[in-house]
Amino acid sequence: MGSIMICNVCNGKSFTHGKILWDALVNEWEINEFEREYINRQQGSRCDECGCNFRSLALSKAVMRHWSFQGTFQDFVKKYKSLKILELNEASDLTKWLKEMPNRVLGEYPAIDMQCMPYANGSFDLVIHSDTLEHIKEPVLALLECRRVLRKGGVLAYTVPVIVDRVTRSRNGLQKSYHGFPDTGSDDYLVHTEYGADMWQQVLQAGFDNVRMDTFDYPAAIAISASDGNGPIQRPLLQRLFRRV
Template sequence: MWDSLIAEWQISRAEADYVDRQQGETCNSCGSNLRSIALGEAVRSFLGTREPLRTAVGTEAGRKLSILEINEAGTLTPVLRQFGGYVFGAYPEVDMHAIPYPSGTFDIVIHSDTLEHVPNPVHALSECRRVLKPGGALCFTVPIIVGRMTRDRAGLPKSYHGDPTTATDDLIVRTEFGADAWTYVMEAGFNRVTIHAVGYPARRASR
């Protein structure tokens, strides 16, 4: 995080450091950052396996698994693409307030560090829930400052993830998520939330 963004978010240097870890700290074996690893843990939890996700790709269940990925999830994306029912929807071309698929289409919906850019996070989460099959799972990450509550940036100066001189409006941060981020999932109609931490508090994925 750069100084101007730290000031806009009104966070401490220690908080900025653990946000930086999610992107900068990587696995020596696969090169994945903490964000991708945590998201992979959430997917593996849904599949009920401790084996690497690549192992599940060639199984009968893996060939039948239907996945919608909205926005790329870093190094996890090439693995997800190998599943038989994989569909990619680029954000913001895919509007998370009007996901262009019928209800009950997918076993898993995945998005990574995207929800904070969406104007109405609860509605976007409810759209993800709509396109899930019964018993399906939403797996996602958002940047979280764990020591405070979520803050809506409406009425505040525009804040971007990326260079403000070249960033487009889809990179505007609409919501700064805090310790109550899980409540947004419940408000969207889900009845269970699990949190998968890797290097807490640097990265957590929700399912």
């Protein structure tokens, strides 16, 4: 960890570090102690001033960079309050700022299925979600849908838990694994995909032109952002593309 960290949401300089992984989940993921430590930082370390965890800080960096904004996320939401935003399943600790933006739409499961969303083509400037995609059975289809509802010049920004020294793997055929709390057993929290260093490939499979990554306290927190210079994709074309993936 670096000697000085600054929160890009509020400029706070004090952080509290907690542990959130339990032994059964560590065994299911087959992760080592180094990996366990940085995943704990990703999920359990927070700014003492605003309460944001590290993945939220990486995510806010990705959003602000797309609009070349220099400052805090608190200031960003004030300057860009006219943006039309689709927040899916609450974007972790950024929700309390995003909900201040008057054109923000919150889409939550099960009412909203990311694999077939009810929004019109090219509806949003920003689509944002955090640690949701790993729970989607067909993540590329979900990314295609995110691309479809974006306006030209818009951006998709999201996080997934990433183990940086391995490649992405499906949990199909493996013991069921859940995120949440140790006693979580609902299929709403079932993990379909464990993401690794190649997590960016799904973004390109979904047809985006550009994919970038922003970090906070690497390798603890990585945010992915994607944009498409061709403008919104149409649903019939989306369905044809998905059949080729």
